[in-house]
Amino acid sequence: xxxxxxxxxxxxxxxxxxxxxxxxxxxxxxxxxxxxxxxxxxxxxxxxxxxxxxxxxxxxxxxxxxxxxxxxxxxxxxxxxxxxxxxxxxxxxxxxxxxxxxxxxxxxxxxxxxxxxxxxxxxxxxxxxxxxxxxxxxxxxxxxxxxxxxxxxxxxxxxxxxxxxxxxxxxxxxxxxxxxxxxxxxxxxxxxxxxxxxxxxxxxxxxxxxxxxxxxxxxxxxxxxxxxxxxxxxxxxxxxxxxxxxxxxxxxxx
Numbered sequence: 001x002x003x004x005x006x007x008x009x010x011x012x013x014x015x016x017x018x019x020x021x022x023x024x025x026x027x028x029x030x031x032x033x034x035x036x037x038x039x040x041x042x043x044x045x046x047x048x049x050x051x052x053x054x055x056x057x058x059x060x061x062x063x064x065x066x067x068x069x070x071x072x073x074x075x076x077x078x079x080x081x082x083x084x085x086x087x088x089x090x091x092x093x094x095x096x097x098x099x100x101x102x103x104x105x106x107x108x109x110x111x112x113x114x115x116x117x118x119x120x121x122x123x124x125x126x127x128x129x130x131x132x133x134x135x136x137x138x139x140x141x142x143x144x145x146x147x148x149x150x151x152x153x154x155x156x157x158x159x160x161x162x163x164x165x166x167x168x169x170x171x172x173x174x175x176x177x178x179x180x181x182x183x184x185x186x187x188x189x190x191x192x193x194x195x196x197x198x199x200x201x202x203x204x205x206x207x208x209x210x211x212x213x214x215x216x217x218x219x220x221x222x223x224x225x226x227x228x229x230x231x232x233x234x235x236x237x238x239x240x241x242x243x244x245x246x247x248x249x250x251x252x253x254x
Contacts (some may be wrong), residue, residue: 001056002186006138008089009114016119023122027154033130034108036157037177039080040208040231045221045253048110048210049074049244050083050235051101053092057189060092062239067097068104070239075105077248081131083110083233095127102128110159114138121150131157131178136167137186148174159210163195168202179203180210180233193220197227204228218250225253 016023040046051067054060062070071082084101085093093113102109111129115121116138124132132151136144144160151158160176162168163186171179181203183195191214203209211224212233224232232251241247 001189002138005056005087005090005114006116009087009116012088013117013119016123017117020119020122023119023126024154026126027122030125030128030155033125033155033157034106036081036108036110036131036159037208039108040178040210042080042230043254045225045229045251046080046231047078047248047251048081048083048231048233049077049079049238049248050085050112050233051093051097052083052085052112052235052239053097054090055236056090058236061236065239068100070244071101071105073244074238074248075107077245078252079107079248080231081108081110083112083235085112085235087113095123098129099127102130108157115147116143118147118150121147121154121156125154125156129156131159133159133161133180135161135186136171137161137163141170141173144170145174148176161212162199165199165202168199172202172206176206178208178210179206180212181229182212183215184213193223196224196229200227200229215251218253221251222253 084098085091087093108130110131111124159178160171161180162171181196181199184191196211208230210231211229215232216237
């Protein structure tokens with residue numbers, strides 16, 4: 001499933017690379033970002049609530065989703081940050097979704113995409129993202145360090161995502177403030193919460209550890225809290241929820 005996503009991402013990069021200068025100029029006029037790191041630091045488990053229209057493994061999750069309205073509900077429920085999937089070809093996302101959310105909420109906004117190039121980092125800053133996702137599995141050590149540095153230069157914060165112990169060691173080499181462990185296997189898209197428990201043992205020195213994917217209930221959140229996580233990133237269950245305010249409250253375990 002990952003190969004076509006990466007291929008379409010590379011085509012998108014070709015369409016925006018020449019605009020990097022424009023993105024940098026727009027970014028220069030923007031105020032400082034809202035700190036994702038600070039927002040996720042709390043005595044209780046914090047929640048990054050995701051705007052996600054579709055996934056390759058689950059299909060359409062929320063037909064007719066209004067990103068701004070749902071983001072308002074997330075914030076009202078106590079979400080510490082909003083993640084917006086902007087990948088268009090496989091997740092039905094768009095930059096417009098992020099722009100709408102950023103204009104609606106006061107909490108930090110994470111751009112969730114498959115970032116492979118500097119142009120995407122500067123584009124994220126230009127459209128108002130406060131933080132970007134870097135997926136270790138898609139990047140060499142050199143690319144990860146370079147893009148992490150580019151994001152820092154752009155004034156963005158970074159969530160470095162890993163799936164295995166080996167990727168965790170690679171991520172730690174760039175001294176990230178925020179590391180996410182994704183319970184979803186990127187080759188099969190199967191989910192196992194034991195992944196976060198296993199890999200999380202390596203993250204004791206990380207300022208903010210985030211568990212991602214497969215978290216649906218308060219019991220799931222409590223399991224991640226016991227494993228040492230400061231935050232959870234939750235998408236599917238929240239975009240499907242009829243009461244996202246209550247759903248987020250259930251996830252914010254002590």
